[in-house]
Amino acid sequence: MKSSENFIETIRQYLDSRAASDTLFAIRYASPSKSVAECCQYILNEVKHQGVSVLTNDEVYSLACHYFDGDVSAEEIGKPINCKVVISKDQLTEEDKAQLKEQAMEQYREEQLREIRRQSAPKAQPKATATAPKAGEEINVQPSLFDL
Numbered sequence: 001m002k003s004s005e006n007f008i009e010t011i012r013q014y015l016d017s018r019a020a021s022d023t024l025f026a027i028r029y030a031s032p033s034k035s036v037a038e039c040c041q042y043i044l045n046e047v048k049h050q051g052v053s054v055l056t057n058d059e060v061y062s063l064a065c066h067y068f069d070g071d072v073s074a075e076e077i078g079k080p081i082n083c084k085v086v087i088s089k090d091q092l093t094e095e096d097k098a099q100l101k102e103q104a105m106e107q108y109r110e111e112q113l114r115e116i117r118r119q120s121a122p123k124a125q126p127k128a129t130a131t132a133p134k135a136g137e138e139i140n141v142q143p144s145l146f147d148l
Contacts, residue, residue: 045078
């Protein structure tokens with residue numbers, strides 16, 4: 001599932017549970033003129049407008065409720081934003097655990113490979129530097145145009 005699909009589904013689950021416990025909210029949540037996908041678009045545009053990159057779950061859920069409670073205009077909803085949404089999860093599924101384990105193993109392999117390459121790389125030889133001529137050595141100087 002894509003991150004945006006996870007985000008939409010997480011918001012939907014929260015709103016469904018809120019509607020089950022709050023009948024007044026349930027009426028507004030059932031409005032055919034509003035959708036969860038549009039609600040998520042509103043949240044993303046509001047985050048962009050605030051200039052932040054991280055919000056707590058309560059802040060996100062508050063924005064979702066505001067979308068359904070208030071009269072949010074199309075201008076406030078904004079245009080779709082292409083971004084990656086990371087959601088916090090209380091529990092990891094077995095699939096999530098397997099994926100995280102695979103990522104950790106790949107990262108470990110890459111680090112080990114870098115270390116092996118670093119250790120087996122030939123040591124760099126120091127560059128030769130110009131030294132002053134020793135006493136009695138002949139110095140080859142090219143004549144300049146001014147010497148002629």
